[in-house]
Structures are given as structure tokens and as C-alpha cells.
Amino acid sequence: MTQLYGRRSATAxxxxxxxxxxxxxxxxxxxxxxxxxADGATINTRAIQSVIDALARSGGGTVVVPxxxxxxxxxFLKPGVHLHLDAGAVLRxxxxxxxxxxRRTRIEGHFExxxxxxxxxxxxxxxxRITGQGTLDGAGRPIWDxxxxxxxxxxxxxxxxxLGVPRARLALIERSRGVTIEGVTFKDSQxxxxxxxxxxxxxxxxxxxxxxxxxxxxxxxxxxxxxSCQDVLIDGCDFxxxxxxxxxxxxxxxxxxxxADSPPVERIRVRNCLFRRGHQVFSCGSEATIIRDxxxxxxxxxxxxxxxxxxxxxxxxxxxxxxxxRNITLDSDGGSIVAVEPWTQYxxxxxxxxxxxxxxxxxxxxxxxxxxxxTIRPNPGQTEIGSILFRDVNVRLTRDRLTATGVRDLRFxxxxxxxxxxxxxxx
Numbered sequence: 001m002t003q004l005y006g007r008r009s010a011t012a013x014x015x016x017x018x019x020x021x022x023x024x025x026x027x028x029x030x031x032x033x034x035x036x037x038a039d040g041a042t043i044n045t046r047a048i049q050s051v052i053d054a055l056a057r058s059g060g061g062t063v064v065v066p067x068x069x070x071x072x073x074x075x076f077l078k079p080g081v082h083l084h085l086d087a088g089a090v091l092r093x094x095x096x097x098x099x100x101x102x103r104r105t106r107i108e109g110h111f112e113x114x115x116x117x118x119x120x121x122x123x124x125x126x127x128x129r130i131t132g133q134g135t136l137d138g139a140g141r142p143i144w145d146x147x148x149x150x151x152x153x154x155x156x157x158x159x160x161x162x163l164g165v166p167r168a169r170l171a172l173i174e175r176s177r178g179v180t181i182e183g184v185t186f187k188d189s190q191x192x193x194x195x196x197x198x199x200x201x202x203x204x205x206x207x208x209x210x211x212x213x214x215x216x217x218x219x220x221x222x223x224x225x226x227x228s229c230q231d232v233l234i235d236g237c238d239f240x241x242x243x244x245x246x247x248x249x250x251x252x253x254x255x256x257x258x259x260a261d262s263p264p265v266e267r268i269r270v271r272n273c274l275f276r277r278g279h280q281v282f283s284c285g286s287e288a289t290i291i292r293d294x295x296x297x298x299x300x301x302x303x304x305x306x307x308x309x310x311x312x313x314x315x316x317x318x319x320x321x322x323x324x325x326r327n328i329t330l331d332s333d334g335g336s337i338v339a340v341e342p343w344t345q346y347x348x349x350x351x352x353x354x355x356x357x358x359x360x361x362x363x364x365x366x367x368x369x370x371x372x373x374x375t376i377r378p379n380p381g382q383t384e385i386g387s388i389l390f391r392d393v394n395v396r397l398t399r400d401r402l403t404a405t406g407v408r409d410l411r412f413x414x415x416x417x418x419x420x421x422x423x424x425x426x427x
Contacts, residue, residue, distance in 0.1 A: 034051040048063070048075055051063050062084050066086050067087065072092070072094065072119065075119060076123075092139050093137065109252040109262070115166075118195065119136060129180045130182075131180070138170050140190045140211075144219060170186050173195070174196075174199070177199065178202075183206050185210065186207065187210045192222040199232070200231050205234075206235070206237065209223035218241070222247050223245045223246060223278070224246045224247070225249055228263050242277065246270060251316075252287040252316050254315060257290075265291045271299065274299070279306065286311055288316075290318070290321075292323075301330050301332065306335060306337075307330070307363075315353075330367070330368035333369070333398065335371045336371060338374035341375055357383070358383065364391045368395060371398050376388065377404070387408075
């Protein structure tokens, strides 16, 4: 691929960082001390990695990205090493993908033996902190353009593989507990922005996830992907992307329930967030097995998106349980409140059709204006859908009827649409 950012290596400028046994894990070191150059062109991968490695050897500390634009390839944090981006700091992906050497990585519900790593990679980094007012910049536009160019030129564009073009996520954090991500802007990611895999006790607070307003469809620009994670708080974040804002993910295929690498996604809390653009606020899937105990509350949705999308794969046994939306303000001419529907974008056609269940989906305190009420329907003969509640809903909608089939226990309680009280529809 043509090199679009970065024209020379900073290897020669790397400074030797002396180690001292007396250093505290609280120590901070600027990437400039490793020789990183903020000219928006120099590829600083080795310089930045040298600072990470030196801090790890000396007992830990914080890598600081100061003001300026620093270009880099894949970086690998170590246990005890944190990342802080000062105000005005930009850590930008190079689009010369040779600086993202393929490796085994978790992606789309499985492990790909050779795929692009992220800009920021952290594995088994308990207590990790990624903080500051700076920006992780994926420089995604030329990569998105290349993806669409290749897809449109393919003999069957609809079957063009989503992983067919090397694309870097901005951050992949794996198998880590007690993680905090605060204040950082995730911008123009080539692929998913923040991918959390098998993490527990994570807080993402006051972060921003952005795609340029003038780019119609940045492919796979998910804001946050919760892959086999537990006990996650997403608080006060701002989303403006062109795919899922928040997606819960797990495994896929007929034997997904047996996948020991994909424990349930559970105890997820989303609150005080603004959703300005995206396909959906919260999505179960495209790859998902067990998702339960999720709450989305005290949020505002101004983009024409789906508030709750539960994707029902015909090839995967799924359990979606106790997913709650509470105190949500809607302010758009488009979008849908709910979409629980068959999802056949990706499909493993081997094995017998599995059974799935949706139980305990609630919408309480929903208000404002939006496009459509939405749709709830199963995969015929495969999906059991029950216990769906709409309570204290007062909305103005362009399409005011909920289309619901195959649902047991669908209840309306104080639901007003376009000024009219609605009764529970026959399922």
C-alpha cells in the first residue's frame, strides 16, 4: 500500500533511556525522551515503544504524549505502563500498513491468525489507564476509500470480506481488569475504535468517538466493542460514528455456546452519553452469544439511528436477557426505537438451526421525537421472544406503529405516541 503518512523513521533519533532501581511506578516519561518527533510525518513507532519498554523494565509508569502530531505504527503497552495524551496531543496511525505487521488477533467473534493489530495494544495489563485530553487518530479516510474501491470492484461486492483490507483499530485491550479510559478522543479509526476483549471492571468516561461529518460511511467504525467483557461502565461519552456506537460481541456459529474463549457479556452500564450519529446506540451482535444485565440510561440521541438493535443470527444460539433502556431523550426526524430482527449479514451454514431466546427487554421513560417505533420479529421456528415492556413512553413518531410478531408478553404501560394513548399490540 502507498505510504500516505510518514516519510522517514525516527530510529536514528532514539535516545538511550538509563534505568534506575529507585524509580517509582508513578514515574512519567515523555515520548520525546525516546526521540519521537511531532512533525506529522516521521514514523515514531520505535521511539515510542522504547519509552514503553524502558518504563516496564524499571517498574512501570506513564508514557506521556505531549502537544503535537506524532505518527506511529502498532504500539504494545506492558503491565504497569499507562498512556496519557496531553491537551493538543495527537497520536496518529501511519497508513503505511507495513508498520502494522499481521499477527494473531481477536476479531469478529474469532481469532484471525494474521490480521492487523491496533495502534494501541494491551494484553493482561491490569489497572491500565489511558487518559488525557488528546486524540488517537486513525487517519482513516484513505483506508476507507481503499476499502470501498476494492469492494465495489469485486465480482460480488456483497460478499467482499470485511477483513479483506488491512485496517487498524485504534485500541485493543485484552484480558485486563481495572481498566480506565478517560477524556481521550478516538478519531477517524480505520476499523473499530475501542475493542475490549475479555476485560472486567472497565470504566470509559468522557471519551469521544468521531467520524468526519462529511464522510457518508466509514466501514466498521464502531465506537466501543464489548467482546466477552463483564462489569463495564460507559459514562458521559460522545458518539458520532457510522456503525454501532456500542456493540456487545461474543462468539458465532452453531457451537458458539461451547466457546471457552467467549464468556457472557454482562453487567454493562451506559449512562449520561450523547449519541449524535451511528447505526445504533446499543447493538447485540453481529457476533454475540450471551448478553445479559445491560442498562442504558439518562442518555440523549440526536442521530437517526436505532436505539436498541438485537441481531438474531440464524446460525448461532443466542441469549439476550434483561436489557433495559431508561430515561432516554430522542431528538431526530429518523431512526427507530427498537429492532429485534433476523440478521443474515454473516452466516455459518453448517450444523442444525440453533434455538435462541430474548427475554426481559424494557423501555422506560422514553420521550421526544423520532422516526419509527420499530420492529420485533423472530427467526421463524428458532427464536423465543418474551417479556417486552414499554412504560412511561411519550414520543412523536413519523411511523407510529410497532410491528411485532411472535412475541410473548408484550406490554404497554402509559405509552403515548403522537398524543394518543397506545394499547399493548396483539403479538
